[in-house]
Every structure is written in C-alpha cells, then in structure tokens.
Amino acid sequence: MGNSIGFDLVKALLLWLLLVPSVSHASIETYQFSQPEMAQRFNDLTTVLRCPKCQNQNLADSDSIIAKDLRAQVHQLLEKNQTNDQITDFMVQRYGDFILYDPPFKRSTLVLWLAPIGLLLMGLLVLWFLARKPAVQAAMLTPDEQQQLNDLLASEQQRETHHD
Amino acid sequence: MAHQPQSTPPTGPATRQRLLLVLPMLLAFALGLFLYHGIGKDPNAMQSSLIGSQVPEFTAETLLAPITVVTQADLLGQPALVNVWATWCPTCRAEHEFLNQISNLEGVRIFGVNYHDQRASAQQWLLELGNPYEFSVFDPKGVVGIELGVVGAPETYLIDAQGKVIDKLTGELNERTWPPLREQYLALQTGVDNGQ
Numbered sequence: 001m002g003n004s005i006g007f008d009l010v011k012a013l014l015l016w017l018l019l020v021p022s023v024s025h026a027s028i029e030t031y032q033f034s035q036p037e038m039a040q041r042f043n044d045l046t047t048v049l050r051c052p053k054c055q056n057q058n059l060a061d062s063d064s065i066i067a068k069d070l071r072a073q074v075h076q077l078l079e080k081n082q083t084n085d086q087i088t089d090f091m092v093q094r095y096g097d098f099i100l101y102d103p104p105f106k107r108s109t110l111v112l113w114l115a116p117i118g119l120l121l122m123g124l125l126v127l128w129f130l131a132r133k134p135a136v137q138a139a140m141l142t143p144d145e146q147q148q149l150n151d152l153l154a155s156e157q158q159r160e161t162h163h164d
Numbered sequence: 165m166a167h168q169p170q171s172t173p174p175t176g177p178a179t180r181q182r183l184l185l186v187l188p189m190l191l192a193f194a195l196g197l198f199l200y201h202g203i204g205k206d207p208n209a210m211q212s213s214l215i216g217s218q219v220p221e222f223t224a225e226t227l228l229a230p231i232t233v234v235t236q237a238d239l240l241g242q243p244a245l246v247n248v249w250a251t252w253c254p255t256c257r258a259e260h261e262f263l264n265q266i267s268n269l270e271g272v273r274i275f276g277v278n279y280h281d282q283r284a285s286a287q288q289w290l291l292e293l294g295n296p297y298e299f300s301v302f303d304p305k306g307v308v309g310i311e312l313g314v315v316g317a318p319e320t321y322l323i324d325a326q327g328k329v330i331d332k333l334t335g336e337l338n339e340r341t342w343p344p345l346r347e348q349y350l351a352l353q354t355g356v357d358n359g360q
Contacts (some may be wrong), residue, residue, distance in 0.1 A: 065306065
C-alpha cells in the first residue's frame with residue numbers, strides 16, 4: 001500500500017518534469033538599456049538569431065564566446081537606435097542566412113521550404129493509391145464472371161434454405 | 165494469389181502494381197544516396213557570406229607593437245592568408261608548425277588575427293613556437309572577428325592582392341586542407357605577376 005503511494009508520487013513527479021518547460025538561459029552578463037522597450041527587443045532578437053558556433057542554440061541560450069560577442073553587438077546596435085531589421089541585416093551580412101532561425105524564401109533555401117509540402121503530397125498520393133485499390137480489384141471481374149458469381153451465391157443460399 | 169483470368173491487356177493493373185512496389189524501393193535508394201552524400205561533411209563548415217566581397221574595414225593595434233595601428237589597407241598588395249588564432253585554441257597549436265612551414269619554405273604571406281586573447285601570453289606563444297605572421301592584429305574583444313564573420317578559431321581566409329576574399333577554411337590548416345587553398349593562392353600570384 002505504502003509502496004503504491006510512493007510509486008504514484010514518482011509518476012506524478014515524472015509527469016511534472018515532462019510538463020515543465022525546460023527553459024535555461026545561459027547568458028550571465030547584464031545589460032543596461034537606455035529605453036525599457038529595448039530590453040524586450042533584445043530578448044526577441046537574441047531568441048530568433050541562431051548561435052553560429054553551436055547551431056542548435058540561439059544567441060540567448062549559448063555560452064560560447066561568439067554568442068557572447070554577438071549579444072554585446074546586438075545591445076550596442078540597439079543603443080545606436082537601429083531597427084530590428086537593420087540588426088538582423090547586420091548579422092546576415094557577416095554570418096549568412098544561417099544565423100536566422102526563420103530563413104528567407106529564395107533559391108538556396110528552396111528545398112528547405114518546399115520539402116515538407118512535397119512529402120505531404122507524396123503521402124497523399126500513396127493514400128490515394130491505397131484507397132483506390134479495392135475498386136481496381138472489383139473491376140477485374142468481367143460482367144460474365146460477375147453473373148457467374150451471383151448465380152453461385154444464389155444457389156448456395158437456396159441450398160441453405162432447403163436444409164433448414 | 166490464385167490465377168485470375170486476364171481480361172485486361174498485359175500492360176494493365178498488374179504491371180502498374182509492380183511499378184508501385186518498386187517505387188518505395190527507388191525512394192529509399194534516393195534517400196540513401198542523399199544521406200550517404202552527407203557522411204563525413206563537417207556540420208560546422210559554413211559557406212562564408214564574405215566570399216567574393218572585400219575584406220571589411222577595421223582599425224586595430226598589432227600584437228607585437230601596441231602603438232602601431234593597422235587597417236584593412238595593410239593587407240593589400242599581394243595575395244595572402246588571414247589566419248585567426250588564439251593561445252587557448254588547441255587546434256591553433258596543432259596547425260602552428262604548418263603555418264611556420266608554408267611561411268618559411270613556400271614564402272606564403274600570412275597575417276594573423278589574435279582573437280580573444282591576452283597580449284602577454286600571445287607574444288610568449290610566438291616567441292616559443294615561431295612567428296609565421298607578417299603581423300598579427302590584436303583583437304581581444306573579437307571586434308575584428310565579428311566584422312570578418314569569425315565563428316571560432318582557427319579560421320583561415322584567402323584574399324587576393326586587392327583585398328577580395330576568395331575562400332575560407334574553418335578548422336585546421338594542414339597537409340590535407342592546404343592543397344586546394346594553395347592552388348588558388350598560386351593562381352592569384354601568377355595573376356599578380358602578369359601585371360593584373
């Protein structure tokens with residue numbers, strides 16, 4: 001009994017761990033902003049810009065030297081009253097589209113953007129073929145064969161009724 | 165499946181069905197080819213967005229002479245390598261002897277960018293391991309690094325005599341990675357000799 005309560009507790013804990021979003025911000029340095037709205041924009045920008053070194057982290061989450069430098073750069077550009085677009089342009093100029101988590105639609109990113117749609121279409125095509133299959137098999141019987149089949153079924157039924 | 169009377173021509177559903185069976189195999193094969201192509205590729209190697217454009221503007225002190233200020237203009241005149249290095253970077257140590265070699269034996273013109281480093285330990289490093297650089301830009305805050313689009317040390321840029329970035333190598337310069345760069349370097353040099 002006590003055992004099962006303990007087990008329930010473990011289950012509850014595991015569930016809790018699953019549901020708690022794992023947010024970890026590695027950035028330790030603090031920045032002063034001349035305008036309060038800049039702090040929000042700083043957070044937004046460092047979230048959508050990707051760390052060029054660590055690749056699976058954004059600028060806000062990464063501890064690498066380059067991410068730290070680029071955070072300082074974002075701060076500096078904000079204080080120079082640059083718009084968000086100007087700041088992302090600055091980064092793309094130096095680090096390429098790679099630095100954007102939301103890359104623009106152009107020739108080099110064509111596959112990236114179109115592959116999901118292509119795969120979806122392929123899946124639909126497969127589904128369509130699978131759904132069509134029974135109809136194909138039914139159509140394989142010629143009218144004569146269908147007549148034969150009906151006769152057989154009818155005679156079978158007749159025999160059963162006679163037996164009863 | 166039992167024999168069914170073939171009432172349709174031979175190119176009918178049966179053939180089509182067989183084609184459909186082959187289709188997944190072909191798709192799997194294509195996917196396999198695509199993935200095989202990716203094996204051994206360095207996920208950190210990115211095409212530099214700087215290739216084809218001018219070396220960005222910068223003003224910085226040199227490592228050995230703090231009072232000497234250099235700019236991008238000091239890199240021009242001859243094709244050269246720009247090598248980003250630091251004393252905390254193990255791969256930089258690994259490639260340093262190779263840089264000495266191509267500087268001394270092949271006469272390759274190399275500039276250094278001393279990246280996020282302490283001046284004293286960087287100077288000590290060059291004393292101990294030799295100095296393959298015409299000069300090293302002292303970049304303790306990574307300011308020049310950001311302008312160049314440096315991700316981490318070591319990185320090596322090949323620039324032509326006019327300061328246009330021709331190619332970039334991320335990672336160690338060695339017997340294996342140098343030849344393709346060397347070819348381009350030599351081509352640039354003959355271009356300069358021909359008075360271009």
